[in-house]
Amino acid sequence: MIGGKAAPGYHMAKMIIKLITSVGNIINNDPVVGDRLKVIYLENYRVSLAEKVIPAADLSQQISTAGTEASGTGNMKFMLNGALTIGTMDGANVEMAEEPGEENLFIFGMRVEDVEALDKKGYNAKEYYDxxxxxxxxxxxxxxxxxxxxxxxxxxxxxxMLMNHDR
Structure with missing residues (x-):
């Protein structure tokens, strides 16, 4: 399950949501896995919907580029309700690693200093693509x-955007 929403003028966010639902359509209708794996997009994800989803979640994925996001609390609510957290060392994940301990989260990806070093070196998406x-x-x-x-x-x-403008 993936939840989110996009502001009316935020073209790229709308396209990412459309891509998620399009990938979901392929997976959900696949003759091999379609009856065992489903992608569900929760439209207009908001507090009243989160109140229903968070207590039922087993896993919370919180990913953003280290050092770039505000510290949200949604992932804390997932953890308090027993969900495992998989994510990058950013936002509230940093605070969660300090309190219950990093050993209680599944952290992956770059740290702030890695992102800063890559910014100095220069990021080229084509290198990863190749x-x-x-x-x-x-x-x-x-x-x-x-x-x-x-x-x-x-x-x-x-x-x-991913190949030419993403950091």
């Missing part, structure tokens, strides 16, 4: 319309 076959395959499928066969260019802005 080096990681699974990433290249995923990006190619998005670019080539695998998840939007009726509109093959639908996600070109997402691919362009």
């Amino acid at each position: 080096r990681i076959p699974e990433l290249r395959q995923a990006m190619d499928q998005i670019r080539d319309g695998r998840f939007s066969p009726r509109e093959p260019d639908l996600f070109k802005d997402v691919v362009n």
Whole structure:
């Protein structure tokens, strides 16, 4: 289950939500896994919906680039209700690592100092695209319309952002 919403003028957020639902449509209707794995997008994720979802969650994924996000508390609510946290060392995950201990979270990815070093060196998405076959395959499928066969260019802005503007 993935929850979220996008402001009316936030084109990229809307396209990411559309991509999530399009990938979900492929997975949910796949003859091999469609009856065992489902992608569910929770529209207009808000407090009243969170009150229902958080107590039932087993896992909370909280990912953002280290050192870039405000400290939210949604992941704390998930943890207080027994969900395991998988995420980056950012936002409230930093505070959660200090209190219950980092050994009680599943932390991955870069730390703030790693992000700063990469910023100084310069980030080039194409280097990762060229080096990681699974990433290249995923990006190619998005670019080539695998998840939007009726509109093959639908996600070109997402691919362009990830390849040319994402930090």
